[in-house]
Amino acid sequence: MAVASTASPTLGSASGAEERMDPKRVIAFLAMVFGMFMSILDIQIVSASLSEIQAGLGASNDEVAWVQTSYLIAEVIMIPLSGVLARILSTRVLFSICAGGFTLASALAATATNIEQMIVYRAIQGFIGGGMIPSVFVAAFTIFPPSKRNIVSPMIGLVATLAPTIGPTIGGYISHAMSWHWLFLINVIPGIIVAATTWSLIDFDQPDHSLMKKFDWWGLASMAVFLGSMEYVLEEGNNKDWFNDHHIVMGTIAMVIGGAIFFRRVFKVELPVVDLRAFSNTNFAFGSLFSFVMGVGLYGLTYLYPLYLSRIRHYDSLMIGQTMFVSGAAMFLTAPIAGILSSKLDPRVMMMMGFGGFAAGTYMMTGITADWDFYELLIPQILRGCSLMICMVPINNIALGTLPPDRMKNASGLFNLTRNLGGAVGLAIINTMITQRTDDHFARLSERVDWGNPAALDWLSSVGANYDAYGLDGSTVAVQKLAGIVTQQATLLSFIDIFMGLTVLFGSLVFMTLLLKKPKAAAPAGAGH
Template identity: 65%
Template sequence: MSTSQTPTSPPASDVPPGTLAWIGVTPRQLAGFLAMVFGMFMAILDIQIVSASLAEIQAGLSASSDEIPWVQTAYLIAEVVMIPLSGFLARALSTRVLFLSAAIGFTAASALCATATSIDQMIVYRAIQGFIGGGMIPSVFAVAFSLFPPSKRNIVSPIIGLVATLAPTIGPTVGGYLSDSYSWHWLFLVNVGPGILVAIAVYFLVDFDKPDYSLLDRFDYLGLISMALMLGSLEYVLEEGPRYDWFDDQTIATFAVVGVVGALVFFWRAFTAKDPIVELRAFRDRNFAFGSFFSFTMGIGLYGLTYIYPVYLAQVRGYDALMIGETMFVTGVAMFMTAPIAGRLASLLDPRAMMLIGFAGFAAGTYITTNITSDWDFYELLLPQILRGCSLMLCMVPINNLSLGTLPKEQLKNASGLFNLTRNLGGAFGLAMINTILNKRLDLHLERLHESVSWGRAVAEDQLASMQQSMSQVLPDGDLSAIKQLARLVRTQANVLSFADIFVVLTVLFASAAIFTLMMHKPAPLPAGAGGH
């Protein structure tokens, strides 16, 4: 080989001394990476940690029912803007500086959230927390696929996949426990100690790449502003649209227009700027494009089902936050148990086959739940939740490997931001779809059921008479109480039918995704020692 040639993989002499053969990196590199993984866990956990405790926060801050959802919405909107931006910042500042700054800022913002005395303060602090925390999530994926050798990714990918999917799944469980046992302040204070430790570990252990400060001289401010308007408006419309009947509301319509204008400017800058704020060329790769679509779909399964089960348990079964968390914990256990199996299967099976099995498992779980009734409890939801937990891991590992594992190393930081963005947008779209269908189908089922229990229906009149007779023996206003109870039964049944409709739609969606997995290319086998250093 001539001296002018560059080898495709580094010679053995370039391998860092002390490299651990089983993982392909040094102990210091592994410890730094694990510190980053824990930081990502905190950032993702905080998306859902407040979901089961909004009532407690509302009472503590004297907030209205319209204001309290912004405790979660502000975090999501800010995070979704930072996630794609983090790729540029990691290249300009280095992974170490970006992650260290994010860990410190996230910890400080968490402490501020615990000190909030008004809903306005809480919304501002949560937005800061989400924006800064969003910088930690894509960095872990980029490091995982650039630091570790391809032959070791079946060990690393289940780790980051488990964290990325387990954190939002157990969020309601952790949040419910903290608010029930202590107070809502501990939803945020719980981040302070671990956040400080993560920052210290990253400062001393992480040194994976070098900064390119010249990128800051060519920073595309117009691209950043347009991206923030596009993603922020999209997230707002998806979050608030179902509550305010979409474009019938003036504010929703205004943000939709702002989002479209922002999108037009953003894509113009992305294709014409010398150094755009977000590089879109990764989508030229067929596997990355399809992988992002599957990541979007998986986001629906991850965030959508994490939302719909607690809503059912609260509205129909009357569960409190802690009981919901204990019921939802099944999915987390299934994911934890499946992670090592998924890593092993990734080295034995065609990744497309793993994804097909995973999405088919999603579809099977939601299909079972199409038969849901108002009596369904922990045991009826046990199998669907196990199927969901196992399917998440079976999908996450091959989607990560196929989407990011075949890209050039110089594209990984930017592509990781885009990849994680699609998962979050999938979650936002899934929540909007679920809430919209629930509202529309609830009205439809109520109308139909009201016809079934109207005066003149012998069955309805007999049922009401029986209830009035029973209640009149124990209550002075038994007749009125019976009518109210019948109305509650009708609404509960309409609610349950609406949940069943949601699960039918999700079944079709996941079954379709399973079929589309066949359109991805299988990557060529990688040599055992290729890349990674």
């Protein structure tokens, strides 16, 4: 209440003081942003290089997938937990420990000699690294006055969207130029610098060690089971045929039980691991919903584009990275424009522009064929990159910009969790749709190329004759080639279905934005201190 009642006088009387930013805090914030960039980048940096890691560690296909899955599960657990840890330890101690621990885990991952070691080190890396992400959002809305948010919001929005987008690009270049070990070693020197800088310069909050006595350990355990099981089920469900697999069934049971205990304790204990009261703020609730859907689009397309380029175009990781670089460049160039627009336009208008642009880009992709290459993908990728940045800035401001400072730390963890969960849910749905829709399209296409179709018979005869001339079994080769063409077309049609689904999803957000009320002016930084 005190924050709301004093916001306007403080803004009027202390605006001059607010405009003068402490250089130490600015440097500390930039170091935090870079730490967040490393943490988010490492989610996707291995995705284009899993085959090299698999060969280097002698792992199976199922085992090497856990190089990414273990990181995601651990990170999802830490992100919401970071709010209460920052209150107990202070942002300075939490962020510095996380940066140092992330650096050490990165070095250990580079020294892994078998897949078991790699999975453990990646889980440690993801868990510790996850603590850096929400702290950056808290710092942006705590130490900077509202007048500066058109600068800092695009910065953190750029990092949150650019890092996972260019992860495959950077990973592809590194693994080609050097070796997969450098995917992790590149974190070491920057990580040491970030840890040292943040330990020396962060000073905008104080620890409250008395909260440790109230810490809800059972809540932590149940949250870990709930979120960890959910991430596992979503990541592995499609590969294991969902509930036909014993492990998925057990994971779902663990998720339900862990969730029931977790939500009961959240509303019962004095100091819950995650404070859900932030959702009582309408702007935060809508912002979190939009963040969830942004996670679907961000991680979904970061997965779909490389999948198309590898399965249909047969690109290697380096060529995929070069093609995907367009979206990252578009985001980078749009960030300052988004910052300028955020100070001039109603945030609802910006979100409508972003959602509409994203929907237009995915709609263009519904015309995809097996011949699409860099130039056909150029405009959809530019639309994707620009639209994500235009969306992200107002979503961040609407979700976090009007919360009182005492709720900011917990709310930031929840807000970032929604984006990651959106990505996990989106990837699970996309993978399931690819599998199911490809099978459906294959069945329908197969009906049209049976032995009663004269055009199909003529094609088989013509192609078979070419191979007969070289002494091969032309009929068998022709049937195999026809089956390959049908499979390719079925896969393409499944991609088109997904792009159409994303078009409808983001198109609906344009209209949902109309339900938002124009956000009130944010409380100034420091109003609650």
